[in-house]
Amino acid sequence: MNALVKLNEDDQDVVVQAGINWMDLNQKIKASGLWFPVDPAPGASIGGMVSMSCSGTNAYRYGTMKEWVLGLTVVLADGRVVKTRRRARKSSAGFDLTRLMIGAEGTLGVVTEAVLRLAPQPRNLVVGLVRFERVGQAVDVVLRVMRSGYKLEALELADGEQMRALNESELSEMRFEEKPTLFVKFAGPSKWVVQEQIEMVKELCRANGATKFEVTDEEDRMGTIWAARKSMAPALIKMKKRETDLFLHSDCAVPISKLPKLIEGTRELIERAAAKAGNGWFCANVGHVGDGNMHSSIICPAEDGAKAEAVLKEVARLALSLDGTITGEHGVGLELRDVLVEEVGEVGMDVMRRIKKSLDPRGILNPGKVLRLEDEGTQAKL
């Protein structure tokens, strides 16, 4: 179930079985000059990525799974098989079953095969590191980059506490000042284009109070900087004081201009809850600033689990009040089911429930995830 079925180089697409790992896929097609740009955690397989509608550090530039899947083969609850699309790059042929399955978390069918779009591999890569005094300064740079017409390769943000976790973890060979830090990737079909982007970003950063601006196209240094970005989650796990400590995090996304309010508001909510608990929680923020998706993390003793989960629900509500979403890329699962109704309303929940019941009346596919079927009694009848 992890085979590459067919690479269509000319059309820049590939047919794969659901079990293939995305990094293995990219390794296998490397010689073609193409790649699949969605980059979640290293262990993810395409089937899981489809089901979670995942994204990652490349989503600001390239979009999420919703933009990179052309068609799916799905086994339904009754064992019948549906192939949602072939290989055309767009289609208006009936309801979009492909996108209905993407992000359904396996509750509507089991994905067995996918046709994926591919992109030319980025060229002339340059990696940058920019330090600010305040999160708002970094966000302001991002908003201006977006208005410029240039599209960078990646725009990631970590706050001072996150940089502290990275330092203390010693997972990076670099040591960082513990201030809000932008991780940036530039690329383009020619060096000129990349240089133009760098000059523009440099000027914006200077105008917005950046205290450090480093760019490099030196292979080792680029690897070291980006490895630091990719070490953020393991670094947080290393902040556990006891084996039994919990690592919990949010996955909210908001309109980008609202990110400073989300990050500040989240800090206040968590600090208040932490003070009440009185057990010295650690809290940090890192995320995909280019698409407004932030992960606020809490490390706390196991006994504070319920309190930490409760405050993360408050964080999700804060995101909703800022016109955002409770989950940008991780999905609903079991934990966010009760907040989902606050995002889509009772009517939205009822629509999802009707769809679920129409395709899986006995509730055998990933039962209990996304929504609770037993709630339906409370809904109005059509």
Place this chain on the structure above:
Amino acid sequence: MNALVKLNEDDQDVVVQAGINWMDLNQKIKASGLWFPVDPAPGASIGGMVSMSCSGTNAYRYGTMKEWVLGLTVVLADGRVVKTRRRARKSSAGFDLTRLMIGAEGTLGVVTEAVLRLAPQPRNLVVGLVRFERVGQAVDVVLRVMRSGYKLEALELADGEQMRALNESELSEMRFEEKPTLFVKFAGPSKWVVQEQIEMVKELCRANGATKFEVTDEEDRMGTIWAARKSMAPALIKMKKRETDLFLHSDCAVPISKLPKLIEGTRELIERAAAKAGNGWFCANVGHVGDGNMHSSIICPAEDGAKAEAVLKEVARLALSLDGTITGEHGVGLELRDVLVEEVGEVGMDVMRRIKKSLDPRGILNPGKVLRLEDEGTQAKL
């Protein structure tokens, strides 16, 4: 129902009522430096564009409605209202009701409001016109452009017959050689970037046997060339010999490498049918070569209507045999219902029918479009 509700410049999104015309919308937000890049026929409103999952000449560069709608407000069959999303740029919060409604042709709900993404207006626009001897040469250039990492603004293709219709219509002040012709738009945040693209495309065209390559950044000339592209449908209508003649067309999309086969095969199918009918049909091809979407048109006497419709269904089947779709942007409506099953299979039809029945059990929303509810008796039971 055609108001601009709120423009959020910083976040590059806008909330609009469904009745707003896309050109009016772009006029209203012009001063912000932003635009909504999906460009169907001039009369289209956002609500209709959502329901058809439309695209147009900008879709190769920017994507279709599926990529530009962040959220929808929809009235359901029972009068309840669902708001699918707020303004975050991505979300994994439950089933993707936004995309389910996009392209549902009004059969699942009535769209009343939409949150749309906006893009920075293209800058340093240059328009180009390239002539080839054969369609395959033009397609080869397009495939190579796609591999280059450069993304042009638009890539449109008309065959020799289409250029003949344009000449005979006298809708353009220009006269064209009646050969396959690429209409190209270049743009970018700086003149350097645009110049690089032009040089690359020029070199590719020369290497692929182009017999004419013109580019211009002169406002009037750009307008004239692009107006010629936009006059293709009216030019075809002027090819009617009698008031009662029919103008019918396909809307297939295939993987781009298959376009020459689609165009050649379509020509053969139509020529054979036209010869049989013996009434001198006119046939031409024009479309969005950048995303593989072609419109093959037939002008024929009214009495040949059934024959022309039959051959266009054969064209749709040809597209399916080339791994394509029966409709890239125009939707299923009434005409393609019986071919849709050949694209998504009986199981796909059954899934769509179940969703339709779960949300509109009495079938009151745009009845009969996309699928026939009465077919359900032939389906297996879950």
